[in-house]
Each structure stands twice: as C-alpha cells, then as structure tokens.
Amino acid sequence: MFDPYVYPGTDVLKNILNIKDKKTLDDAEADYVSLRLREVAEKPLPGNYNIEHLSKMHRYIFQDLYEWAGEFRTINIEKEEPALGGLSVEYSDKAKIERDLSNALAKMTSRPWTNLSLEDKVKCFSEDLAAVWKVHAFREGNTRVAVTFCCQFIEAQGIPMNWTIFEQHSAYVRTALVAYSAVFHDLGDLSKKEYLERIVKDAFQNAAAYISGNPL
Ligand SMILES: Nc1ncnc2c1ncn2[C@@H]1O[C@H](COP(=O)(O)OP(=O)(O)OP(=O)(O)O)[C@@H](O)[C@H]1O
Numbered sequence: 001m002f003d004p005y006v007y008p009g010t011d012v013l014k015n016i017l018n019i020k021d022k023k024t025l026d027d028a029e030a031d032y033v034s035l036r037l038r039e040v041a042e043k044p045l046p047g048n049y050n051i052e053h054l055s056k057m058h059r060y061i062f063q064d065l066y067e068w069a070g071e072f073r074t075i076n077i078e079k080e081e082p083a084l085g086g087l088s089v090e091y092s093d094k095a096k097i098e099r100d101l102s103n104a105l106a107k108m109t110s111r112p113w114t115n116l117s118l119e120d121k122v123k124c125f126s127e128d129l130a131a132v133w134k135v136h137a138f139r140e141g142n143t144r145v146a147v148t149f150c151c152q153f154i155e156a157q158g159i160p161m162n163w164t165i166f167e168q169h170s171a172y173v174r175t176a177l178v179a180y181s182a183v184f185h186d187l188g189d190l191s192k193k194e195y196l197e198r199i200v201k202d203a204f205q206n207a208a209a210y211i212s213g214n215p216l
C-alpha cells in the first residue's frame with residue numbers, strides 16, 4: 001500500500017530531523033519523546049480530555065519529530081502482530097477516526113469514576129484505554145499518547161495511579177492492548193482482557209507507593 005508518510009522505497013517515516021535510517025530515527029524518537037513525556041507528566045497540558053486535547057498532546061510530544069504531529073492519519077493502517085499470529089488489530093478506518101474517538105472519550109469522561117470499586121475502575125479504565133488506543137488516530141505514537149492521556153485523565157479525577165509501570169513495561173502493555181483488542185469482523189471475538197486488566201490493577205494498587213516517592 002502507498003504510504004505518503006515514509007521516504008520512498010523505505011519504511012522510515014519522513015521526519016523533521018531528516019534522518020533516513022530506521023534505527024537512528026527510533027533512537028532519536030525515543031530520546032525526544034521521553035523528554036517531552038516527562039514535561040507533560042510534570043505539567044499536564046490544559047484541556048477537557050476531548051479530541052482537541054488528545055491532538056494537542058500528540059502534537060506536543062512529537063513536535064520535534066514529525067510535521068504532522070497532532071494531526072489524524074490520512075491512510076488506513078495495519079500492523080502485523082506476532083501475538084495474533086501475524087494478523088493486525090482492526091484499527092479504525094481513516095474516515096471513522098473522529099467518530100470512534102469521540103465515542104471512546106465521551107464514554108471515558110462520563111463515568112462516575114470516584115464512586116467505582118477497585119474492580120470496576122480496573123474494568124472501566126482498561127476498556128476506555130483500549131478503545132482510545134484501538135482507534136490509532138495517528139500514523140505513529142498512539143500507544144505512548146493514549147496511555148499518557150488516559151492516565152492523566154484519571155489523575156485529574158483525583159484518583160491516584162502509578163502510571164510509571166506502563167512506561168517500565170511498555171512492551172507488555174502494547175501486547176496486552178493487542179490481546180484486548182483482538183475482535184475481528186470475520187473471526188469474531190478472540191480478545192483476552194486479563195493481561196491489560198492485570199497491569200491496570202497494579203497501577204491503581206501501587207499508587208500509594210508511587211506518591212510516597214517509592215515506586216515498586
Ligand atoms: N507509556 C510509555 N511511556 C514511554 N515509552 C513508551 C510507552 N509506551 C511505549 N513506549 C516506547 O515507545 C517506543 C515505541 O513503541 P510502540 O511503537 O509500541 O508505540 P507507539 O509508537 O507509541 O504506538 P504505535 O506504534 O502503536 O502507534 C518503544 O521504544 C516503547 O518502549
């Protein structure tokens with residue numbers, strides 16, 4: 001499939017730094033993005049946890065790398081997943097990004113978070129994070145932005161969460177999101193929710209240690 005985001009004949013995303021080697025770009029991206037993520041963690045971007053807020057966060061975090069930071073992708077995407085035997089999650093069609101995201105965020109922002117039991121918080125947060133993530137609104141960087149955005153939303157509700165564990169276990173989180181989202185139009189519902197729910201529960205339960213400055 002033609003991908004206007006990459007340098008022709010490569011799988012390297014066109015970037016502001018003009019880097020044409022994938023490994024060099026991955027390294028530069030990791031450095032810039034972790035710096036920006038730290039800034040956002042210390043000083044959350046103002047907003048109402050709507051579509052504009054999510055776009056603003058993506059723009060901020062990826063501003064050093066991509067011209068299109070903060071803009072929704074203009075192509076459909078597929079990513080082969082070893083955890084799905086090479087199948088891709090069925091990410092939102094490019095024409096439905098805005099609608100799907102708007103539905104996911106409306107659901108997340110309308111829940112009675114502070115009245116939920118731990119078990120319900122875990123179930124609802126996992127469902128909402130996975131829904132935002134499954135849209136994959138941007139050409140790249142969806143996992144980092146979705147996790148940061150949803151965790152900051154929870155903290156804005158006054159609910160503590162140790163979200164450093166999502167960063168420390170980022171490969172696990174991505175695979176858990178894939179497993180959660182394995183629902184296919186032809187093969188049906190093959191999803192496994194327990195992996196994501198397990199780490200989300202840890203993030204809620206270890207919040208006290210995190211706040212006391214002693215993350216586990
Ligand atoms: N929550 C996070 N905080 C910090 N770094 C993360 C986080 N999640 C993933 N990473 C790191 O970002 C890099 C890219 O990860 P990955 O490609 O899985 O996610 P993404 O680019 O954010 O999303 P996607 O490729 O699905 O659009 C990896 O090096 C990974 O370790």
Ligand SMILES: [Mg+2]
Nearest residue numbers: 140141142143
């Ligand atoms: Mg990526």
